[in-house]
Amino acid sequence: MTLVLETNDLTVHHKTPRGPLRAVDGISIQVEAGETLGLVGESGCGKSTLARCVVGISKPTSGTIMLGDLEIKDGSRHRFQRARSVQMVFQDPSGALNPRLTVERLIEEPLKVHGLGKKAERKARVAELAAQVGLSDYHLARHPHELSGGQRQRVSIARALALEPGLLVCDEAVSALDVSVQAQVLNLFVDLQKRLNVAYLFISHDLSVVRYISHRIAVMYLGRIVEVGPAEEVWNRRNHPYTRALIDAIPDEAVRRDDIALLDGDVPSPVNPPSGCTFRTRCPYARERCAAEVPVLRDRGNRLQVACHFADEIEAANTVVETVRSGQARSDVPAHLRAAAH
Ligand SMILES: Nc1ncnc2c1ncn2[C@@H]1O[C@H](COP(=O)(O)OP(=O)(O)OP(=O)(O)O)[C@@H](O)[C@H]1O
Ligand code: SF4
Numbered sequence: 001m002t003l004v005l006e007t008n009d010l011t012v013h014h015k016t017p018r019g020p021l022r023a024v025d026g027i028s029i030q031v032e033a034g035e036t037l038g039l040v041g042e043s044g045c046g047k048s049t050l051a052r053c054v055v056g057i058s059k060p061t062s063g064t065i066m067l068g069d070l071e072i073k074d075g076s077r078h079r080f081q082r083a084r085s086v087q088m089v090f091q092d093p094s095g096a097l098n099p100r101l102t103v104e105r106l107i108e109e110p111l112k113v114h115g116l117g118k119k120a121e122r123k124a125r126v127a128e129l130a131a132q133v134g135l136s137d138y139h140l141a142r143h144p145h146e147l148s149g150g151q152r153q154r155v156s157i158a159r160a161l162a163l164e165p166g167l168l169v170c171d172e173a174v175s176a177l178d179v180s181v182q183a184q185v186l187n188l189f190v191d192l193q194k195r196l197n198v199a200y201l202f203i204s205h206d207l208s209v210v211r212y213i214s215h216r217i218a219v220m221y222l223g224r225i226v227e228v229g230p231a232e233e234v235w236n237r238r239n240h241p242y243t244r245a246l247i248d249a250i251p252d253e254a255v256r257r258d259d260i261a262l263l264d265g266d267v268p269s270p271v272n273p274p275s276g277c278t279f280r281t282r283c284p285y286a287r288e289r290c291a292a293e294v295p296v297l298r299d300r301g302n303r304l305q306v307a308c309h310f311a312d313e314i315e316a317a318n319t320v321v322e323t324v325r326s327g328q329a330r331s332d333v334p335a336h337l338r339a340a341a342h
């Protein structure tokens with residue numbers, strides 16, 4: 001197994017007038033070469049903060065990051081090496097693209113900055129990258145404002161792939177696109193992974209999108225991973241009450257279930273999180289032990305790990321529903337995107 005990313009006990013605490021805000025609070029994740037780890041959780045749970053640390057935009061407060069064999073200690077010293085290991089694709093491509101440059105120049109830029117190839121070689125490489133993301137010569141001569149949102153995101157992806165990184169961090173990379181375009185860009189990511197063996201840390205608040213694209217899923221709540229495992233294990237077993245609530249919040253899933261567990265209340269402040277299990281203020285299964293003891297990730301079989309004191313009990317209660325669901329086929333793309341495409 002070759003790892004392209006490993007974080008160990010990573011924390012990011014922001015200074016605020018009310019005290020340190022624990023945006024990322026002890027996260028250990030691994031991403032293998034060629035796989036997609038989906039990262040899902042509500043707004044403010046720390047997904048982007050984690051992403052920014054991995055690509056070097058933000059510095060961790062403590063913990064380590066390994067990018068393949070490269071251990072990141074001081075972000076600035078490794079900037080060039082790091083850029084060849086990991087690149088980021090953002091939600092809004094417009095902000096990342098210089099409006100004065102043509103698409104051709106934009107895709108060439110990382111090659112130039114890293115001194116790769118002579119002019120003619122770079123031109124050929126730009127044409128190859130453009131073709132890989134579904135852009136033509138016509139698009140290469142345009143400026144970003146002349147393209148659609150989906151085409152602009154394709155330009156960002158081509159730029160991100162230019163240095164052949166082993167890992168792309170995609171932070172809400174399809175969330176700002178029209179739903180019909182989301183499905184196309186998701187399929188582009190799948191296709192590129194098959195061809196280039198690139199790994200993705202794929203971040204989204206939309207669990208159905210994450211399920212479609214990911215081999216494994218990590219569920220994040222208030223700066224911590226509460227569940228991680230193979231996508232279908234996470235989805236079918238719904239072992240952590242938070243995961244279960246996220247699945248139940250998907251309209252298409254809710255109609256198939258008669259024991260819906262929707263989320264009550266707001267996410268607590270990461271400046272002053274609840275003691276013990278931070279999900280306890282919204283958890284229908286919470287009891288005394290949950291306030292006293294922090295649950296750690298424990299193996300649940302089939303590579304699934306869950307941080308809940310009562311995971312056994314909760315999974316047993318889910319099994320009854322599971323027998324009813326087991327005949328369902330997996331869809332090609334999430335239902336809400338599929339419907340919009342027609
Ligand atoms: N520079 C900063 N200073 C103080 N607090 C910050 C800073 N950046 C982020 N935060 C806080 O850190 C927490 C995590 O934010 P982050 O943007 O990582 O969440 P997210 O999961 O990406 O949310 P979203 O789904 O809305 O993008 C939030 O409470 C946010 O308000
Ligand atoms: S540890 Fe307790 S509060 Fe936390 S998810 Fe499990 S049952 Fe709910």
Ligand SMILES: [Mg+2]
Nearest residue numbers: 047048049171
């Ligand atoms: Mg974010």
